[in-house]
Amino acid sequence: MSSDRIDAESKVSGNQANIPARIRRELDIDDGDQLRWHLEDDGSIRVHVIQQQTGTFADFDGYAGEETTDVTSDHDAWGVDVE
Numbered sequence: 001m002s003s004d005r006i007d008a009e010s011k012v013s014g015n016q017a018n019i020p021a022r023i024r025r026e027l028d029i030d031d032g033d034q035l036r037w038h039l040e041d042d043g044s045i046r047v048h049v050i051q052q053q054t055g056t057f058a059d060f061d062g063y064a065g066e067e068t069t070d071v072t073s074d075h076d077a078w079g080v081d082v083e
Contacts, residue, residue: 008020019029029035032052039045 008023010018010020023029027049028051029049030051034050034052036048036050037045038048
């Protein structure tokens with residue numbers, strides 16, 4: 001990306017600035033994503049998009065083991081070896 005061209009512009013309102021739609025689409029920025037700001041020595045700003053993790057359990061098929069438990073009594077002890 002050339003530093004000479006203007007990709008998009010937005011205005012600051014209060015303490016907030018809008019991210020232009022073209023930039024959001026190009027970088028796949030969505031609600032819940034975070035922006036990490038870096039102020040460079042020359043006064044320019046570098047921004048990294050940290051996309052939120054979604055679907056943490058989307059691929060989880062559940063426990064398919066043989067051991068059965070009583071959730072009301074075993075919940076807090078699950079995975080703890082008692083000697």
